[in-house]
Amino acid sequence: MVDQYGFYAARLGTAGRVRAGLDTAGLGPAGQGKARVLMPKKRPPREVWRELRVKVWERDQGLCQYPLGKHPVPLEQAHIDHIKSGKLGTNALTNLRTLCRTHHALRADHRHRGLIWKALREGIISPNWREQVWEEQEIDVPDNVDTL
Numbered sequence: 001m002v003d004q005y006g007f008y009a010a011r012l013g014t015a016g017r018v019r020a021g022l023d024t025a026g027l028g029p030a031g032q033g034k035a036r037v038l039m040p041k042k043r044p045p046r047e048v049w050r051e052l053r054v055k056v057w058e059r060d061q062g063l064c065q066y067p068l069g070k071h072p073v074p075l076e077q078a079h080i081d082h083i084k085s086g087k088l089g090t091n092a093l094t095n096l097r098t099l100c101r102t103h104h105a106l107r108a109d110h111r112h113r114g115l116i117w118k119a120l121r122e123g124i125i126s127p128n129w130r131e132q133v134w135e136e137q138e139i140d141v142p143d144n145v146d147t148l
Helices: 009-015 046-059 101-105 112-121
Strands: 017-020 035-038 079-082 097-099
Touching: 009 097, 046 079, 079 101, 097 101, 101 112
Parallel strands: none
Antiparallel strands: 017 035, 079 097
């Protein structure tokens, strides 16, 4: 299958992810035989990621790092969030933090659309979730808020 740039989706293999059924602009209906090439994933091997998860969770003392109030989150339920994501992000410990599922879904990051949808469907976040979205640089922590 060839997209508008002449790439064969079958040849990409592990070099990139292909989402079949969408044209390169994302406008065509599924099943028209075009593909959209997404950025390659830079995910470490599963064993390495498991170790990173534990290190980040222990460093954060098992607390969700939501700026307006940290609270405990068990390792099994912890989400490890990239502070800078996408092309600028890395898997360095300094770029990772522990969040609970709710605060991870509500973090302002366009890459979280699937996470938001699933959290809405499962009742983890409320239908007015847009009012609760947070961005780190926008949050002013009042003096009377206990952030541990």
